[in-house]
Amino acid sequence: MQDPLPPAAAAMSPDDLLLAVGRARDRAAFAALFGHFAPRLKAYLRRLGADAQGAEELVQEVMLLVWRRAETFDPAQASAATWVFTIARNRRIDALRREQRPEIDPDDPALVPDPVEPADRTLETAQDSGRLRAAIRALPPEQAELLRMAYFEDKPHSAIAVERGLPLGTVKSRLRLALDRLRKALRDPS
CATH class of the missing domain: 1.10.1740.10 (RNA polymerase sigma factor, region 2, helix turn helix motif)
Known part of the structure; x- marks a missing residue:
């Protein structure tokens, strides 16, 4: 008490x-x-x-x-x-x-910087990118443009078909041809 x-x-x-x-x-x-x-x-x-x-x-x-x-x-x-x-x-x-305003957790994965890529891997990535750009430049212009729209602008095939005034099947077959040519060009480093 x-x-x-x-x-x-x-x-x-x-x-x-x-x-x-x-x-x-x-x-x-x-x-x-x-x-x-x-x-x-x-x-x-x-x-x-x-x-x-x-x-x-x-x-x-x-x-x-x-x-x-x-x-x-x-x-x-x-x-x-x-x-x-x-x-x-x-x-x-x-x-x-x-x-x-919670305290910052220094171990939060979002705050941890990405690991530094080894120099040889950086060089290899740059070389691969250069080969890919060269292979895209070697494609017929229409196929290169369809690739750019589909993969770099992230447009759906149906939107590309409407924008280009092409049948959907034609857009898909031209993209398939372009990807096949890219695969061959990247496999055969001549």
Whole structure:
């Protein structure tokens, strides 16, 4: 069971209790302050949208800040209640910001850079790309254009047929011929 508060602390106003904590680190005054504000803060934080556990944790944080910063309280500027509830509101805002901006996980695959490709592989890729471009240039212009539309512009065969005014079967057969020629050209590096 909790020790009862000294009668002097129980009779003091919240402003006087906060001043006693700030000036003399009076534990009995802080206990009375805690007993007065903790349930009110929890209800206030719940109205601001905090869940029960979150509100409880925020009350603990707020009251710890009250203990640490009590010497900065100035009754000429605000009442103890205004001062304490302002701290609570600010801590709630901080908590919401933390929830909306989660910490970055350095091991997140999206943040890990792609591995550097070995120089020989880079050279090989460049050579393959050059051979492919040369093979496409060697195609008849109409087949090269159909390839460009189908594979580089990602157009469906039916859209190409409409755009070119060709039957769908003709578009497909010309693309098949173009791909066969490319395969042969890339297989035979003459």
